[in-house]
Amino acid sequence: MDWFLFCIFLAATFAAGATGAMFPTGEWYKQLNKPSWTPPNWLFPVAWTSIYLLMAFAGARVAVLEGSAYAMAFWAMQIAFNALWTPVFFGLRNLRASLPIMAGLWIAVFGATITHWQLDLWAGLAFVPYLTWVSVAAALxxxxxxxxxDQKPLRLETL
Structure with missing residues (x-):
């Protein structure tokens, strides 16, 4: 594996993940009604850090392979949806508007899992925890x- 390429993919994942720091959960999220099976708050940064490392690993393994165009397109698509969901859900507090973004994210992660798997077993396996986590996140x-x-999104003029 090309370590420089891994670092580029890792930078992309952590750039997307930075939206979590820009739009923290805060009191608003604590006040929401949540299902009993909501993961504990401490699990989110642990899961995302692990997933970001695995995504970078998968991307770096596949990017150099012949025929990786679709895998890289799905990789780019999933990181874009990943970066977009947090500002809509936590920033704008728009639960409904985050649903189509989550659907796009799930489709992109599923596509990345399949296309990476077709090219490299380890890269495909590296996406399985992400697909599992994003499935739970979609259900949540x-x-x-x-x-x-009755949850109303923030109006843009209040931001």
Whole structure:
């Protein structure tokens, strides 16, 4: 594996992850109704750090391979949706608007998992925890919309 390439992919993942620091959960999130199966707060940074490392590993392994265009397109698509979801959900507090972003993220992660797997077994396996985590996140996103029907998003002029 090309370590310089790994560092480039890792920088991309942590840049996307920086939205979490820019839009923290805060009191607003604590006040929301959540399903009983919501993961504990400490698990989110642990899971995302692990997932970001695995995503960078997978991307670096596959980027140099012949025929990796679709895998790289899905990799780019998933990191874009990943970076977009947090500002919409936590920044704008728009639970409903975050749903189509989450759907796009799930499709992109599924596509990345399949296309990486086709090129390199280890790269494909590296995406499996991400696919699992984003499936839980999607279910949690849907549950949050259902459990908080009166939740109003922030208006842009209040930002």
């Amino acid at each position: 996103n849907i549950a949050m919309v259902r459990l908080n029907p």
